Amino acid sequence: MTVSVLVPSSLTREAEDKREATRKLGYVARAATVFRVDRLLVYPDRDGEDGRFDGGFVRTVLRYAATPPYLRNEVWGMRDELEYAGILPPLRAASQTGSESNGSGSSRQGIVTEVGPDQRVRVNCGLQHPISLNVPPNMEVVEGERVTVRISSRRPVRAKLADEPLPGLSVERTDLSAALGREDAGVRIAASRFGEELTVGRLETLAGRVERDGMTVAFGAPERGLPDILGIEAPALAPSDSTDGTGDEVEPSDPGFDLWLNTIPDQGSEVVRTEEALFATLAPLSLRA
Template identity: 70%
Template structure:
């Protein structure tokens, strides 16, 4: 199952300074890590950008996702990273296998040297860069990030594998493109104008997401929710209910098709969902909405 979360480039629009903005992005990174989001996509919101540059959110998210042992190697000094000392540690859980030749933990590495003998030297957080064979069907360049499976540290036994590293990946795309991905799955707009999530609906929705196989959840910005970003009236959002979505997914499964959204909201969402139906604050911040939404939606049956 692939889980994607979409956040706007304007998610720091209300932050008073770069330190506060960086901390806010850190909480978004924490939410993505805690709930095992595979892909964080930053979509543009030029009308709500505020004082922060267009690439600020994306840059800080990428930095946060970089393992500490690689940050010095990957990142030079940049204005966007001036306050990254306030970022909370992600402590990404390593993916570990057992009982096979491929057992071991996955780590990110960066290629520091390419040899002429089909081998490369990779910095992956060991005491020194290690020499690894390049898989036969790959061309690897100096500076490229790779995934390394380490099965033993003493002696060192490791190999480059064709798997995504632990943690989330960061992409940049507009909403239409992000929602049109083949692995978008069930596309949910998190909004206070959506259908309220209840205990009765939750079980049906979790089962529907499991049947679809993938999930994409889009979030808005503080005081600028998805209807405002999309330029639509709150009353014009897609009226699809959880029961209707479940029926649509069932029908798509029977016909071997992809579930498609409906309504006039521009980008096609399958469901508008309010996961904080009794909010006690006038504004739910993006990072708060991520915890409130991804928590129930990633429950298992």
């Protein structure tokens, strides 16, 4: 099961300064980590960007936040976008994601610091010193590349390179349509106050589908919801009387979602911030059937 979250490049449009924009993105990364999101995808909303913090800024800060602390200096160095990176809340990802595992039998991210002869490399993977590892057959690595390291023992250190995706939260930039069209997109959900209200009965049906197929959940920006970003009429998002409650039928104006869902049907604030919407939406959708 794969869980993906889509946020717009205009995510920090209302931030007063870079410090506040960085803090906001830290909460987004925290929400994604708490609910074991596999992919955090930034989709373009150029009309909503304010010119100071564009999609490049948003993706850079999120990718930095998702990078294991022991690799951040080596991977990122000094960058203007990361001026206030020190205020980002620690993710403290659980060992199952691999990015912060300190035990044996785990996978961790590493970075190749030296490529030597005889198919051996030195890798910094957050242990006391960089370790020397064999490169598996049919696998090629270069200096500076991030790799997956499987650790079977810490004392003494026993580890090997694994030819598999990096463990932990992945941050990418992609088009909304491309993300919704992925084979592993699962249930494609648009989080919107104009969507169908989430109820206990509705959740019971939806949870089984999510647990089986995974999900992709899209969010809008401050004061600029998904209908505004997509240029569609909000009233057209209401479920038709012909739907059976599974979200299988898609409205004519829908850009490719299975379901428009309002996870805060009785919100007490006129505006729900995107980072707040992430927590409010991912919490019920993470429940098992």
